[in-house]
Amino acid sequence: MNTNGPHQDLSTKPRHECGICGVFGHQDAAKLVYFGLYALQHRGQESAGIVAGDGKKVVLHKDMGLVADVFSERTLQRLSGHLATGHVRYSTTGESNIINTQPFMATHKGLALSVAHNGNLVNSIALRRHLEQQGSIFQTTMDSEIVIHLMARHIDRGLQEAIKTTFSCIQGAYSLLLMTPDTMIAVRDPNGFRPLCLGVLDNGAHVVASETCALDLIEAEYIRDVEPGEALIINDKGLTSLFPWAPAQKSYCIFEHVYFARPDSDVFGFNVYAARKRMGEILAREARIEADFVMPFPDSGNYAAIGYSNASGIPLEMGMIRNHYVGRTFIQPTQSMRDFSVRVKLNPVRSLLTGKRVIIVEDSIVRGTTGRSRVQSLRRAGAAEVHMVVSCPPTRHACYYGIDFPSSSQLVAAGNTVEGIRDYLGLDSLHYLSPEGLVEATGLSRDHFCLACFTGEYPIEPDKTFTKEAFSGCGC
Amino acid sequence: MNTNGPHQDLSTKPRHECGICGVFGHQDAAKLVYFGLYALQHRGQESAGIVAGDGKKVVLHKDMGLVADVFSERTLQRLSGHLATGHVRYSTTGESNIINTQPFMATHKGLALSVAHNGNLVNSIALRRHLEQQGSIFQTTMDSEIVIHLMARHIDRGLQEAIKTTFSCIQGAYSLLLMTPDTMIAVRDPNGFRPLCLGVLDNGAHVVASETCALDLIEAEYIRDVEPGEALIINDKGLTSLFPWAPAQKSYCIFEHVYFARPDSDVFGFNVYAARKRMGEILAREARIEADFVMPFPDSGNYAAIGYSNASGIPLEMGMIRNHYVGRTFIQPTQSMRDFSVRVKLNPVRSLLTGKRVIIVEDSIVRGTTGRSRVQSLRRAGAAEVHMVVSCPPTRHACYYGIDFPSSSQLVAAGNTVEGIRDYLGLDSLHYLSPEGLVEATGLSRDHFCLACFTGEYPIEPDKTFTKEAFSGCGC
């Protein structure tokens, strides 16, 4: 099993959510989806799966592990047909297992139905209860199983009617891909929490993916986003766009821009790299600091750091160097080694830091434990002052729409002042980007976004009796 | 098995050489060497080994693979004792195998002798011939086997005498660690081709390593470099420094600063990061270009790019984004995918590049094939002009001292003008740093360095009848 991984400490970051990708109309559909998932791997590293169809039958392959480990040339050959949808799932602690992998597939009266789902429902408990009352049994703890149960109960009335009825029952965040042996359906919830985009290949085949970086890799041209509240039915008859549900206030997840999405993706219609650089520029305006240089921690805040440096005129440096070969297993250090867990990944450049006033640009602070160690490591390497600017506001509230923040008790900002956090991290100063500044960086207006993790104002009332721990798996 | 790896295309870079690390005087000697090798992993990813001694007996463990894969807590526990030396070896194609791993160990009259070697001898064929004339047999193709044969033949006259005689016979580049059950000996050739530094731990234990980043990770304090022509004997009686051979002209490998060493290391007495940034600054002076931004390819030229940007005032951007999850095995792309091998690792940020004049800062160009593809990929993503500056002169000559450049026929600069290379790479302009500029960036004078790969002037005449292909393994 490969853990390869992004070279940052995921344990203190909000978890990536899931990623989905589907292709209709290409003889190598499954292989293209494979590459799409490959490009979306940052959205989920726990498991991967693809279901492929040729108009008559479907074949599913999924397993725990990275995309590159789950699929081989041989398995991809078995996934033959002109349509395919796939899923990558994030890594949760403990209960993750093969049962809770996606796409989720079941048959009903001979019809194979599958779903690949990104997001989180807020009324899943009620829906389960309702379905069980009617005799349903459940094998997984995934929302996608609920979706298939509902679809199966209404499919006799036709696909469009089944979609309409199914998603009328469902509340929450979902960007998903349904599939039958001959049709792919992309659905995005009316609030549009999670991204979903549509592209086209040279041969006219359609592609749907969580982010545009998946389109780039397979050389699909971006057409447009799947709209909030849209159901897009793609089959031999072409594209049919439906808006069967009442429209709702837009609630794009701004964390996609802060941290989740790949910087080379365009998400919600604008480029992530550009947004992050602008966050840095606005931070430079909001938080003026005298310092000798600006630095990111590697892979965390790189683009905001460029923006901050440009706008402030303070030079950019790379004050900590990553060990490229951090493997998965660790020998315990000897007792005397301080800062070991930091230095084994990132070594401070002593000659650069000695006597210098440093500004760290971070994309987010969740638990704060890693940041604290890194700041200490910089000080031991000789930094005279260590300041930090963060390219989003303090994260103080749980997310019910598909992001796996640690629980409040572990969020350093929950119930803590900025001064308290600064103190905990051992900084000379600490500045967070304002909500207004964050929204400004995106180029859209405030009413497009869900900022609930910063503000506690939830666009859809979650069932707060729900504790994620009650479920064994991924809520997305 | 994960190989994680540096996120650049090693196949078109000169190979990293080997790395060595030894500790004398600590009860966890092998564990400390393990971490030292961990920090030196960039110098060799093919195999790793450690030999440990407790004054009486020695235990060796080595295998193909990364440090993290070769050793476990259990194997480290078996490597008990207060002294230990270790080795990481680079990856060669084809003939690499378990026989050609280091440290190389043999016994002679009950005495276990081992060596961990970084460098390349130029008279190894003659030495083999000579030894075979006297009845020696060889099991490997490594220079280190020759060293042990010579040591064994002279050890009866005492360790110091054996060292003196052995290395009098040997010509070429070597920084190495010899070990007996109770003594560690660090030797650096009189030219000082390869780096080797000495440090001390809190408890007074001595550490020898290829680069200072290994000292940093295990919290050893840097004392000084092992000098060219020095043999440093470390045992219970303390340190004994010998200079038994005629002094020679210094010939430090300047490629350590250009590309090989980790930027957080100090090598040959100055910091690599600082040297690379200065290369960029001098490049900005030597090659003035009008452009919208400066960018490195990820992990290749980062620090020179910062220097170039600072000195030129042209903003720095990250125009290509790395996929963090590039695994080891690849599914073949479908036929229509152009630039695939580039984009699967690095995706151009289209919105950033469109219509822009871009300067790429590269640390070196060897084959040029990858660079060519990347330039095409940038153009397809919309770049209006693509210029490249390289932080060293054109690499036109083979190295006989331990660096594995491709053969001349594969070096794009061999027998080619800069204009020809520019043309091949598809650039609007191409500038190489001058030899003078490169030397200036290091802060030392010209007569400290071997620049043979740029100039063809070899400090020690190599046996040019020697073809590395005649041997199956590592020449270092």
Place this chain on the structure above:
Amino acid sequence: MNTNGPHQDLSTKPRHECGICGVFGHQDAAKLVYFGLYALQHRGQESAGIVAGDGKKVVLHKDMGLVADVFSERTLQRLSGHLATGHVRYSTTGESNIINTQPFMATHKGLALSVAHNGNLVNSIALRRHLEQQGSIFQTTMDSEIVIHLMARHIDRGLQEAIKTTFSCIQGAYSLLLMTPDTMIAVRDPNGFRPLCLGVLDNGAHVVASETCALDLIEAEYIRDVEPGEALIINDKGLTSLFPWAPAQKSYCIFEHVYFARPDSDVFGFNVYAARKRMGEILAREARIEADFVMPFPDSGNYAAIGYSNASGIPLEMGMIRNHYVGRTFIQPTQSMRDFSVRVKLNPVRSLLTGKRVIIVEDSIVRGTTGRSRVQSLRRAGAAEVHMVVSCPPTRHACYYGIDFPSSSQLVAAGNTVEGIRDYLGLDSLHYLSPEGLVEATGLSRDHFCLACFTGEYPIEPDKTFTKEAFSGCGC
């Protein structure tokens, strides 16, 4: 992973079916079930699973592979609780995958229900259709999923009522173990096709298993068989025995005695070893042959060969020697090697065979291809005459009750005379045990058995429109 396994050519034998084992009332219930499955491994090598319960919650672990590979000390520790049921599944070609493993578990209104099933339903298609009409979806192709759907639909009326109703709908062969978090239920179909026995441990805990060899290994004392048509509810209140369904004609699978069950097991109340030896004795009476010695092929017909030798007075020899180290992967032999696939496993003892008249005692002939090669190999090794006696009648008809014979077109006896088979196998003579002789060997009367594979007389009319190929997995 090596599966080494039984040293006979499974590809030409009827497939083993599944095996089940459950324990109620022991703190190490899962570990005991593990060992029970270990003893039952001959009944299925494709996958293994155990579900354990502690009265409140249940934990399931299952995977592809042998029992020893699927479970570790760590996974067994997670399977805590005083009751546990487990399953081993046979190996099918192609579509076998993780989804189709058992025990099958689902939740319904918070109640976890699982089932481990040995046998095959004959009305599963009708049942699926019926359940789908009511909104059910299916994720697997296993009969056990149907059982859980039915149980879930009736569980509100109480466990006993649910059992009664569920199995009233079901037709076919089933010996199975249902489990809730606090109760284990053993059910055997009214015909009693497949075996199921009850035992007790020292501490009073109850054990249910497919064969008594599982009881032996965990030192449980055999009490009695679970009766045809019995449902045995085991929980904190003790054992409750129900016979809720109309009684039926007994139809024990006689192939358990011929080939499936382990010779050290007692099945249907008598010892398998003894029955097989008696088959040989009766064969000696039915088929008198002049020969120099009697021999089995290793592990196939051993006990019948002993019986034949004893009864006939013709000495027993081991004319073919097994290579103990037949691994899983094979290098293709060079072209000239004849009989290679035989000899790589079994080498004829030339000096024993030369000029001798030999009687092979076989337990069954299915495809006949392996037998044919082995006979040729014996002749090449010098045997003067090769006769064969088979300890059951010709297998000419499909089984619908859980045995995976090859399809009729591949059964050498289907539509072929004994003379034709003898000719195909290249024998001097061939004799099959008569149905009467076979029944006589068991010690029970004819009306206890299903002999459908020999006679075509099916005790329950199967749905012959059903083709197993329509399903992707195990029918049992």
Place this chain on the structure above:
Amino acid sequence: MNTNGPHQDLSTKPRHECGICGVFGHQDAAKLVYFGLYALQHRGQESAGIVAGDGKKVVLHKDMGLVADVFSERTLQRLSGHLATGHVRYSTTGESNIINTQPFMATHKGLALSVAHNGNLVNSIALRRHLEQQGSIFQTTMDSEIVIHLMARHIDRGLQEAIKTTFSCIQGAYSLLLMTPDTMIAVRDPNGFRPLCLGVLDNGAHVVASETCALDLIEAEYIRDVEPGEALIINDKGLTSLFPWAPAQKSYCIFEHVYFARPDSDVFGFNVYAARKRMGEILAREARIEADFVMPFPDSGNYAAIGYSNASGIPLEMGMIRNHYVGRTFIQPTQSMRDFSVRVKLNPVRSLLTGKRVIIVEDSIVRGTTGRSRVQSLRRAGAAEVHMVVSCPPTRHACYYGIDFPSSSQLVAAGNTVEGIRDYLGLDSLHYLSPEGLVEATGLSRDHFCLACFTGEYPIEPDKTFTKEAFSGCGC
């Protein structure tokens, strides 16, 4: 890697030694050697290796593991050429590692020399000392390294002279295959301790192997044994047979017939199966016992049991049934399980044993621990009397010629009377075959054999200061 292997408890048996095989004159030489080693796998399961040559160069591949795991189609393709020699090595505890695998290869003045060795030298310490005096270094603890050192020192005088001189220095047991790029040399020591046979393939290619079962598998015809004291040089000029050393008393290892060799092999000119059956027949004459049946423990004493049954008229039964799926890893049983380690592999057939008087036929008793447990298990299963007959005399003395018996302190027969052993094993009676009876069973006269392990009379005086523990690896 699973080695599953022979279904008997190797830990209480003398270790198998090594096996060797070579082919000269076939384009698939390495593949044929692969199959030869496959057939010889019972002689060594720790590591395997093949060196192949095409007249000019040689390629070696060896690794820890079974033959089937060490080689793949790909590695065999790399082993191209018309001659090849291979080796399987037995499994020792602890120090076994990749360094100590065979064939051992080294180069000397450009000539690649390799050796695959079965046996054990008795003057290896003196030879090492002598060679080190002349400057040799050693990397392994194998006798084969000494052979190559000696060959290298004399090869300048021609191959024949080098062979003559080399083996004049060497004392002990050796059947070995030397190889240069164009010549294969088979050598057997003058005493002829270990077997070695010569065969020919259809195309005229020559094959040398430890046992004839290797010839059988690759369809080579047996010609004759390589004679004691013979060196057989095989190259393009054909076969040259030399007897360059003084002849010696024959000392065939009789344990090859008792236990080591495969029963389908002819060893020292007669069939192993026949010899073992005769041992049983003679035992029946020497040890008359009243009993209900005779039984072997599975795979241990099978053929002697047939002989005993035939000669005594007491029926043969299989009183213990092997679990075919004993995997490599074990879960610890619960505390209450008695005889577990026996029953997990072998289950007594209770209904067969109850009230019966049983004679076990064993091939050898070494430690006695397993036998003791098995006897207890038979008694618990109801056996009224348990007698044992053993098809060789008590094993009381160490072997210095290549067999790895446990040290004397662990040999149950060392310093113990037969009555004492009977008592320890818990038997009603115990009889060992007499040395005379054992020799009689082979058909040769007493003066052909080494019986040192039974009698303590050593044909070549071993250096008893030598302790095998002083060396880390295989002595063979």
